[in-house]
Amino acid sequence: MPNIHLFFFLLSLHAIAASAQSGFVSIDCGSSSKDYTDGNGIIWSGDDPYIHTGENKVVQSSNTLSPVLNTLRVFSTRKKNCYSIPFTKGTHVLVRASFYYGNYDQNSSPPSFALHLDGNKWATVVTSSINWVFYEVIYVVRNEAISVCLAQTEPYQFPFISALEVRTLDSKMYPYLDFSNYALFLNERTDFGANQTLIRYPYDKYDRMWIAVGPGTGMTAVTSTAKVISTSGISDNPPYSALQNAVTTIDATETSIYFYPTLPIISTYVYMNFYFSEVDVLDSKTQLRSFNIDIDGLSKGDPIVPTYGSLTEMIFSNFTASSSDSFSLVSTNNSTLPPLINALEVFLISNPLTSGTNSVDVKQLSLLQTQFPVLAEWSGDPCLPEFYSWEWVGCSSDATPRVIDLYLSGYGLSGTIPDFSSMDALQTIDLQNNSLTGEIPASLGSLTNLQLLVSGNQKLCTSSCGSSVPPSSPGTPSDVPSSSGGTPSDTSSTTPSTSTSGKSSSKLPIILGITIPAFVVFLVIVAFVAITYHKGKTAATAARNEGFVSLNCSSSSNSYTNTMGITWYSDDSYIYIGEKKGVVTTKTFSQAMNTLRVFSTRKNTCYSIPFIKDTKVLVLASFFYGNYDQKSSPPSCDLQFDGNNWLTVQASVVI
Incomplete structure (x- = not known):
């Protein structure tokens, strides 16, 4: 039986509220203009203070609804891109996200994509060629900021947003919902x-x-x-x-x-x-x-x-x-x-709202982003929703996720290694191929299940550096400073962990660079010995069945099995940059040939693939141009392997 509440009131009407907009945040996405006031008396500002990614665009089709809809911000990279809006925790708010396609890309193809709120799934946005659409939620702010994220769900359909608004509500409004655990998603509000x-x-x-x-x-x-x-x-x-x-x-x-x-x-x-x-x-x-x-x-x-x-x-x-x-x-x-x-x-x-990723882990990640500004562009919940974690973060599947892996190989980090010891669920820290200096913090020795990878940091001290260090069990392979007097390897390292093979895990960086743009269609690694142990992301672990890693570069599918029985996986877990493209000239003999990832920035662009150290493997990188850019001009690029020159790739118009 539903709860039904009937109210009869016979008092006079409230006066219309004064024009003061206390508790309003009105963001004109994609706008570079200074603050302005629209015809409704609403004060709008640009979105630069709230997000660091995406491109500003102007619509082609004019609208008569509002000048706010004439600009937008589009996101063509990363699994999700998030606005972070500082707000008072515990406030009852209405959050509204608006979308007007306006044929900004001249493709006449309005996209669909996912919308997230504070790590929770909010809606599937379906945009229109001609109409403005908006999505609205009412909830109680659960953190020190409101996080609104846009996530790509379909290939070549890039998320965008035209406007984002927050409105403070009276705490007594919509009284028959438990706002401590739930939110209200607007379906319709009809006059x-x-x-x-x-x-x-x-x-x-x-x-x-x-x-x-x-x-x-x-x-x-x-x-x-x-x-x-x-x-x-x-x-x-x-x-x-x-x-x-x-x-x-x-x-x-x-x-x-x-x-x-x-x-x-x-x-x-x-x-x-x-x-x-x-x-x-x-x-x-x-x-x-x-x-x-x-x-x-x-x-x-x-x-x-x-x-x-x-x-x-x-x-x-x-x-x-x-x-x-x-x-x-x-x-x-x-x-x-x-x-x-x-x-x-x-x-x-809504479904019950998540409390988000473990707060201690979130705080440490924030400090990490402060120390390494290149990481500051990531915002929103680092682990949630599931399958939408930050590209360089691996998470547990707990109701309150823990950060268990940091994949920071090749991110251009410089300076000293921070103290990660408060993140006591960490299993992997991959800092390979950066420019880190100084010593490895002795405090990392307290993380007994940690695998630390630091090769490729030429000025990083990985052995005795003349400082006091905590004791370590004799014979333990480790790059964490140890008083045992041993000299650990400077190419890869682990703190004590469990492995049935007795071998440590490493990563195989496949580097595409020098000649820009470079692209790759798929990567295959075949191990010649049985693999029995691996720590890494869930998707990566699953990919190692029978010693095979098969990556369909730029594929939006989580996984699929082809007619030869090979299971292919998306490359999203192995690289965080590059643009996803589809070939114009299709090849029916392999689904993996229909998509590619292209790299138009940076000198070197690296795939980093966790694998067991000392395993003998075959690595296959494949390239099919397929006129993806419609220029009929196949590029060449240099291919590198673990920092070594491999070969020069010359793509072809036809296979």
């Missing part, structure tokens, strides 16, 4: 019978958007003769402008109004607000408007008798519904007038 297309700030002081819906077949719009409609005491406080119109039946003898909220096909938990206000002064002796709300033909709660000049709100919470359910307003037997409805809000209730 029935309105003359205006859209009602928002300043008419709604919280800047909720009310979309006008005209009367349907057999219906008519009616306007209230009341000069004020009191919402005093109603926690959700809808604006007068959304209540002054309503729809009812043309035929006064008709007893039902049917309406169809936009709900998912699969039954889900729903939160609904119905708003009713009588539009005329009725003769109490001869006129009565009384009706029930029916769901699938069953009446829910007591009859509604709207009152002139005040608001009646019916709230349905904690019930499930889907697109197959029917909703109707049905007159009671003693009613002399047909039903009416002024406004409606429909929300989907």
